[in-house]
Structure formats: structure tokens, C-alpha cells
Amino acid sequence: MSKKELIVSAIENGTVIDHITSDKLFQVIKILNLENCTNQILFGTNLNSSKLGTKAIIKIQNKYFERYEINKIAIVAPTATLIKIASYEVIEKFNLNLPHEIEGIVKCFNPKCITNHEQVMQKFTVLDANQIKLQCHYCQKITKEETLNFL
């Protein structure tokens, strides 16, 4: 049996973000601020995927993400799988789920919302994680994908 060739090379320690839809790759890179990350980063996009048709993948050496960063990924790429690697072995693998409430990640799109005028932690209730419907705790307006901006 021939060994399947990896198009994006394996990493020794760190995190793999797999099953990102191809069109979301650069958005994920941006929200995680990977442009300014000095760790070794490998990525590929428009790769074949039995699950998605085509997919993107990011591998970051020596980096494990915090909860708020994982929530950011979940908002942009809800289909993604997060895989933690140590010594080339998978130590943890999970699908992304948005919690019922998110704090300090997204900006309310409503220019008349108090959170865009005072220094206050932005809070949202997640009404629908798949289509992105985030209801502002303060003004109650719903931020959707097309009006989404990260803090």
C-alpha cells in the first residue's frame, strides 16, 4: 500500500486548522493575525476534500490557540476542525462550536449602538451559528455575516 503524500507537510508540534472552506482561508489568517506571527506557518487551499469538495488547511508550528481565538475561527469557518499536534502525533482533535454567548470578539454593526461610543466589552447572543446571526446584548440589533467586523 502506497503512503498518501501530504501536500502540506506535517508539523512536529503545534496546531492544524483543517476543513476550512477555500474562500475563507485568508480571512482566517487575518483574524488570527498570522501575518504578524513569526512561527513557521504552512498553508494550502483549493485542496481536494471528500467533505467539502475543496478545502483549505493551515499548520502553525509551536502554537496552541486560546478560547477567544478558537471562537473567532468558529465564526469565520464553522466547518473547520482543530487538531493539536505534539511530536508529530495528534493529541486532540475537535470540531468548532460557537458558545451560546461571545464576548470581546466582534464589533456591533449598528453605528448607534452604545458599544461603538463607550469603552465597553461587546457581548452577543449567538442566535444561529451556521448563518452567523449575533444579537447584540446592548442594542439588540443582529449582526450578520455581511456586516461582520472583528475587534
Place this chain on the structure above:
Amino acid sequence: MKNRNLISIADFNKEEYLKVLSLAEEFEKNPVQKIAEGKVVASLFFEPSTRTRLSFESAANRLGAKIVGFADSASSSTSKGESLVDTIKTVCCYSDIIVMRHPLEGSARLASEVATVPVINAGDGANQHPTQCMLDLYSIKKTQGTLDNIHIALVGDLKYGRTVHSLVEAMCNFNTTFHLVSPVSLKLPSSVKMHIKEKNLTYYQYTEIQDAIDKVDILYITRVQRERFLDIQDYERVKNSCILDKSLMNNVKKSMKILHPLPRVNEIHSNVDSTPQAYYFQQAQNGVYVRQSLISLILGLK
């Protein structure tokens, strides 16, 4: 309800609305009850308002409370650049309850989170105005004898009208049938219609008042504002479809009442004012009793 905030109509449940309304009835029978002597009500109006501010201050006076505050943000430290959070924290040192109106949406919720005294929202931008909703409920109950099984027509700007949105949400607790009358471009948003659908209640949609007016117990009319239209021709086309004139009232129910949150501009012709159905000025009067009821319940005096 002692020490509770009232920020949004959803903060109180059906039993609590009914409690507020029945105490308001008591205040209507006996309006001067000096039960809040020694209490201080902070009345913080970061934007001007006539009815709401005077009605709250009148309610506080009749309860014997003292009022501190300001009637527009120019006469507060906000004009020096003080944040809302700092203003609220300071005012808490001087008062037992805060009544606030602010042009930004969500401001009252934020204030309630930093305040050490209860906060009543007297309007936060286009978001919520729960005491208006309470007095609308009071007016419906008083004129119809009940809140249950009412046919209500909501007329005018159903898209942006915050009083309409709150009233729909509250009336969904009482098996209401809704008759929604608006220009197509100002229809009730789906986020509000959702409340009607969740309760499996019946609603009808019209573009002309005359198609609904004879069927209803309450006609709640709001202003169609010119500035909501991108195209002035659209406005000209629809502006008269939601104007109430006496000539449309030949076959209305005798017990039907017309409500309006006021101020009106031209959407109710003055020839309607003398009909037995006109109720909008008494409705404003009811606001005082409802606010007396709320202040005394929240201060734990009743």
C-alpha cells in the same frame, strides 16, 4: 419587583405587567399618595422629550419624591466629555432610582449594569421604550375591559416604530389578532413578526386603513416619516394611505378606540379628535398612573 431594572419590555413577564396595570388603576382612583417622601428620583434626559419627561416627573411628584437631573445633555457633564458609565456611577450616589433617556441604543442596558440603584429606560434611541408600552397596555385594558382576544390594527410606520414593536411583543401574551396596515416598504420586520408566529396568532396585512378599521377594537396609529424614504416620490405615493380621517369611520365598532404614542403630525385629522373613538390624549394621561405604579413597585413601596 423591588430593585428591578426595566430596560426592555421582555424584562417583565405577563403576571408582572398585570401587576403594574392593576396598581396603576389604584393610582388613577387616588392619584396623590405621598408614599415616596424622602426618596430621590434622578431624571436623566440626554436628549429632549416633552411627554415622557414631564409624565415621569409628574408621577414622582405625586408620590412625594424629589427629582434631580437634567432635561438635555448640554446641561450635564456629558458636554464636557464625561462617559455615560461615569455619569451613571456618580448619579447613583445622589438618588434612589434612575429614569433615563439617551439617543444611543443599548445605553440603558449598559447603565443598569453599572448602576447601584434601579434604572428605568425612558427610551434608548430606536431600541426600546417599555413604559410607553405599559401605558399602551393600560389604555387597551381600560377601554376594552380586558387585554385578552383583542383585534388590534397597527397603522403607519411598522418597520421603524419602536412603540409598535414593543406593543406587538407584549400583546402576543394575550391571544391578540393583529391587523397590520402600512406601506409595503414599511412593513413589520420579520424579527418582530417572529413573536406572532411563535405563539401561532393570526395576523393580516393591508396597505389601506379602510380595509381594517371596521374589524378592530383598537386602532394604534403611528407617523410615517418622510425621512424614512430614499425616494420622495415613494413617500408622496404612500403618505395618504395611512392617514386617518373622520370620513373613514362610518362603520367602526362603537367601542373602538384610537391610540397614538404622540406627537402626531398629520396622520390623524383634527376632525377625528371630537369622535368618541379618539383616545390619544387620555392615553397620555394614563402614562402618569402607570409610571407612579412602576416607580412605587421598583422602590418597594407597594
